[in-house]
Amino acid sequence: MMxxxxxxxxxxxLLTLYVQLLGPVRQVMEQRPFVEKLGLIPHPQALKLLxxxxxxxxxxxxxxxxxxxxxxxxxxxxxxxxxxxxxxxPAMSRAIHTAVKLDPYNMDAYYFGQAxxxxxxxxxxxxxxxxxYGMRYRNWDWQLPFFVGFNKAYFLGDLEGAAKMYMRAGELxxxxxxxxxxxxxxxxxxxxxxxxxYLETQLAGARIASVKKVLRLRLTAxxxxxxxxxxxxxxxxxxxxxxLGLEDLTARGMxxxxxxxxxxxxxxxxxxxxxxxxxxxxxxxGAGKKKKVDVTPEETLRDx
Amino acid sequence: xxxxxxxxxxxxxxxxxxGLLMVLVVFAAIPAVSTLSMRQVVSLCLTxxxxxxxxxxxxxxxxxxxxxxxxxxxxxxxxxxxxxxxxRERYLWERYAxxxxxxGLSALVLxxxxxxxxxxxxxxYPPGRPILWTVVFGCIALDLLxxxxxxxxxxxxSAFSTSFFLPIFGTIAIYLVGGASQGVHxxxxxxxxxDISLAVRRLADxxxxxxxxxxxxxxxxxxxxxxxxxxxxxxxxxxxxxxYTLLLLGLSGWIFARRQIP
Numbered sequence: 001m002m003x004x005x006x007x008x009x010x011x012x013x014l015l016t017l018y019v020q021l022l023g024p025v026r027q028v029m030e031q032r033p034f035v036e037k038l039g040l041i042p043h044p045q046a047l048k049l050l051x052x053x054x055x056x057x058x059x060x061x062x063x064x065x066x067x068x069x070x071x072x073x074x075x076x077x078x079x080x081x082x083x084x085x086x087x088x089x090p091a092m093s094r095a096i097h098t099a100v101k102l103d104p105y106n107m108d109a110y111y112f113g114q115a116x117x118x119x120x121x122x123x124x125x126x127x128x129x130x131x132x133y134g135m136r137y138r139n140w141d142w143q144l145p146f147f148v149g150f151n152k153a154y155f156l157g158d159l160e161g162a163a164k165m166y167m168r169a170g171e172l173x174x175x176x177x178x179x180x181x182x183x184x185x186x187x188x189x190x191x192x193x194x195x196x197x198y199l200e201t202q203l204a205g206a207r208i209a210s211v212k213k214v215l216r217l218r219l220t221a222x223x224x225x226x227x228x229x230x231x232x233x234x235x236x237x238x239x240x241x242x243x244l245g246l247e248d249l250t251a252r253g254m255x256x257x258x259x260x261x262x263x264x265x266x267x268x269x270x271x272x273x274x275x276x277x278x279x280x281x282x283x284x285x286g287a288g289k290k291k292k293v294d295v296t297p298e299e300t301l302r303d304x
Numbered sequence: 305x306x307x308x309x310x311x312x313x314x315x316x317x318x319x320x321x322x323g324l325l326m327v328l329v330v331f332a333a334i335p336a337v338s339t340l341s342m343r344q345v346v347s348l349c350l351t352x353x354x355x356x357x358x359x360x361x362x363x364x365x366x367x368x369x370x371x372x373x374x375x376x377x378x379x380x381x382x383x384x385x386x387x388x389x390x391x392r393e394r395y396l397w398e399r400y401a402x403x404x405x406x407x408g409l410s411a412l413v414l415x416x417x418x419x420x421x422x423x424x425x426x427x428x429y430p431p432g433r434p435i436l437w438t439v440v441f442g443c444i445a446l447d448l449l450x451x452x453x454x455x456x457x458x459x460x461x462s463a464f465s466t467s468f469f470l471p472i473f474g475t476i477a478i479y480l481v482g483g484a485s486q487g488v489h490x491x492x493x494x495x496x497x498x499d500i501s502l503a504v505r506r507l508a509d510x511x512x513x514x515x516x517x518x519x520x521x522x523x524x525x526x527x528x529x530x531x532x533x534x535x536x537x538x539x540x541x542x543x544x545x546x547x548y549t550l551l552l553l554g555l556s557g558w559i560f561a562r563r564q565i566p
Binding site: 045048049050051052053054055056057060064067068103105106107108111112138140141205206207208211 | 339340341342343344345347348351352354355358359362432433447480483484487488491518519522524525528529531
């Protein structure tokens with residue numbers, strides 16, 4: 001009887017200790033920085049040599065961790081200033097690059113890489129390198145040239161390069177829309193419309209709640225930009241001259257108020273009468289973060 | 305009853321198949337995990353199914369291949385069996401055939417589960433590219449061949465080893481080296497390896513041709529992303545397996561026939 005009581009007491013004490021430990025353990029794990037949460041990711045070549053049969057699984061696991069990590073920050077998405085402080089973009093970039101080295105066909109990596117590198121940290125060339133690496137493998141996929149074309153036209157001002165990419169996307173998808181877009185890019189008209197169209201295409205295919213939320217934020221910003229552009233054009237038609245600043249639009253009733261840039265920046269009018277924002281639709285710039293974010297991977301992507 | 309049948313019966317008696325059925329429960333979680341993918345739910349589902357199948361077959365190959373002969377020797381079953389009109393080579397080949405049959409059965413069950421789970425996921429999330437089922441089943445079949453080759457290695461080590469350490473850990477080492485050999489070979493052929501001495505290159509080349517090349521049996525990316533695969537590649541892998549396995553089993557039989565059994 002005493003022996004049985006002793007066993008019950010032994011397990012009772014251990015179970016109580018275990019329950020007591022759960023809270024602190026959870027707290028410590030939640031507070032760990034991203035690099036620690038993800039763990040030290042070995043060089044992709046080492047992973048390939050050690051786990052030759054599980055390359056695709058390892059790539060998917062790394063991306064799954066990145067997605068879960070980003071999704072876990074969803075409470076910060078309403079305030080970009082908080083988000084940019086919370087997210088470890090360099091670690092995310094390194095993880096994405098490792099994942100594509102393990103599985104160069106993984107579309108999640110390119111989709112997420114485009115979202116993070118282009119929109120959040122403004123590394124357009126690095127994003128295009130990643131996407132063009134993917135195009136060598138996913139040679140049937142129209143989305144990759146579509147993304148590259150958009151980056152070239154919208155962010156890098158390479159309209160000829162963008163048109164080529166849109167033609168490629170048109171060939172792969174069989175959709176005439178891309179060829180029309182290619183033509184419009186060459187004429188550099190309706191850039192904001194293009195961006196809205198691009199984001200609506202992205203949003204239609206998005207499934208993860210955190211990604212949807214980021215895309216909606218971006219779409220809101222571009223719709224605000226279009227609203228101001230329409231008011232500027234309306235001003236020009238009505239008064240026969242360009243407004244000197246955005247305040248002219250509100251002063252003369254073209255806009256009730258200047259829409260806010262959800263990225264934390266401020267819209268302004270350039271000397272050539274174009275509407276721009278100080279955030280450049282980038283979280284790092286919009287949040288007033290001057291420090292450069294280095295997201296360059298340790299080595300460039302090349303074929304194995 | 306033949307020794308092949310007895311081997312198969314022994315594996316079932318050890319409840320290995322029941323263990324396999326319990327592992328199959330993990331397949332039930334795959335559809336839920338696959339929905340975490342942003343753009344390729346079905347591809348992630350196939351990645352998980354094929355990786356799980358690969359892992360299960362590998363574990364079965366290592367433990368069945370590495371312990372069957374050792375257990376017979378340790379429990380002195382060999383004495384009883386070899387007192388029958390049965391050559392040592394025949395004994396070894398029939399044991400191998402029994403394990404191969406069980407692994408084949410396991411691969412069938414795993415292939416069936418892969419088909420069931422992936423079809424279920426594809427019904428909810430239609431894939432961008434069609435699933436090439438012949439390549440998916442070909443991938444599991446090649447995984448099976450790779451594991452059978454590993455069992456042949458385990459038998460070769462068991463033929464002269466007195467404990468199960470060498471058959472199991474030696475086979476794990478062969479698995480790692482065989483999986484890496486193509487990568488090392490490619491690296492040594494690349495411009496990044498120009499500084500490596502000629503002696504090291506020659507040694508690496510010799511090992512590349514001597515050791516098994518398991519990359520030949522890995523077509524997972526083809527299966528996951530529906531990439532077309534040439535039949536000649538499958539036939540070449542099959543031929544490579546056949547020749548290498550027969551050589552190893554022949555060598556194992558030759559060593560085992562000359563071994564002193566205490």
